[in-house]
Amino acid sequence: MERAIVVIPTYNERENIGRLIEALGRVLPQLDVLVVDDHSPDGTAELVRSMARDDTRIHLLEREAKLGLGTAYCTGFRWALDRGYHIICQMDADFSHNPEDLPRLIAALDHADLVIGSRYISGVNVVNWPMRRLLLSYAANVYTRLVTGMPIRDATGGFKAFRAELLHRIDLGAIHSNGYAFQIEMNFRAWKLGARIEELSIVFVDRTNGVSKMSRSIIYEAAWIVWKLKVLALLGKL
Numbered sequence: 001m002e003r004a005i006v007v008i009p010t011y012n013e014r015e016n017i018g019r020l021i022e023a024l025g026r027v028l029p030q031l032d033v034l035v036v037d038d039h040s041p042d043g044t045a046e047l048v049r050s051m052a053r054d055d056t057r058i059h060l061l062e063r064e065a066k067l068g069l070g071t072a073y074c075t076g077f078r079w080a081l082d083r084g085y086h087i088i089c090q091m092d093a094d095f096s097h098n099p100e101d102l103p104r105l106i107a108a109l110d111h112a113d114l115v116i117g118s119r120y121i122s123g124v125n126v127v128n129w130p131m132r133r134l135l136l137s138y139a140a141n142v143y144t145r146l147v148t149g150m151p152i153r154d155a156t157g158g159f160k161a162f163r164a165e166l167l168h169r170i171d172l173g174a175i176h177s178n179g180y181a182f183q184i185e186m187n188f189r190a191w192k193l194g195a196r197i198e199e200l201s202i203v204f205v206d207r208t209n210g211v212s213k214m215s216r217s218i219i220y221e222a223a224w225i226v227w228k229l230k231v232l233a234l235l236g237k238l
């Protein structure tokens with residue numbers, strides 16, 4: 001098997017991360033795990049560090065403060081590229097993304113450069129989200145598709161698998177977005193590079209443990225990034 005790793009950003013996920021790493025180990029015993037923790041006050045990093053002591057597949061990057069989701073991913077991606085992984089995945093720590101879906105995502109990299117776990121390709125596969133949140137997410141995706149022309153049904157999701165060759169070609173240093181905007185920007189840059197992108201249906205379940213980091217500013221950032229990306233592409237800068 002090609003060397004594969006999943007990057008998991010965490011902020012106060014102590015209640016979830018241990019069980020998630022164990023579940024990943026059961027589903028994909030060969031998979032490495034990199035947790036990028038932003039100095040979570042709840043001791044997430046201590047838990048991961050103690051698990052990493054007994055298991056060489058588990059890795060931890062600790063940052064000194066909550067520096068945002070986008071830079072957490074980019075730091076993790078660079079770490080994995082520097083160490084020669086062929087397949088680099090990303091998922092949330094809160095069990096919204098089912099570890100049992102990951103083998104399907106990785107298998108599809110046989111004929112794709114980027115595989116996206118998608119909530120919106122066969123109806124709407126979201127469990128336990130309030131209607132307001134679902135409508136917001138769905139509308140954000142329609143809006144993103146209309147503005148950018150990018151043929152992706154779920155451009156804001158965070159459950160994905162990349163071929164390392166593609167990540168090498170994306171200018172990670174030029175990315176400053178966070179939250180949903182970060183997911184949109186990575187997809188857009190991949191699409192502009194001519195990457196083979198495939199969406200696979202997943203069921204997304206709202207978190208049951210821990211608190212959400214969703215905020216109004218994350219929504220505004222996503223609303224404006226699509227125009228920024230479109231203009232950069234028109235100017236030939238992407």
Ligand SMILES: Nc1nc2c(ncn2[C@@H]2O[C@H](COP(=O)(O)OP(=O)(O)OP(=O)(O)O)[C@@H](O)[C@H]2O)c(=O)[nH]1
Pocket residue numbers: 008009010011012013036037038066067068069072091092093094096206207211212213214
């Ligand atoms: N390292 C790091 N991780 C973060 C940061 N913000 C969020 N995360 C993690 O990123 C993942 C996604 O964040 P969530 O809070 O689940 O965001 P969401 O899925 O949009 O919203 P909820 O599921 O409702 O909480 C989780 O694993 C978080 O712990 C951050 O600033 N730094």
Ligand SMILES: [Mg+2]
Pocket residue numbers: 092094096207
């Ligand atoms: Mg979540």
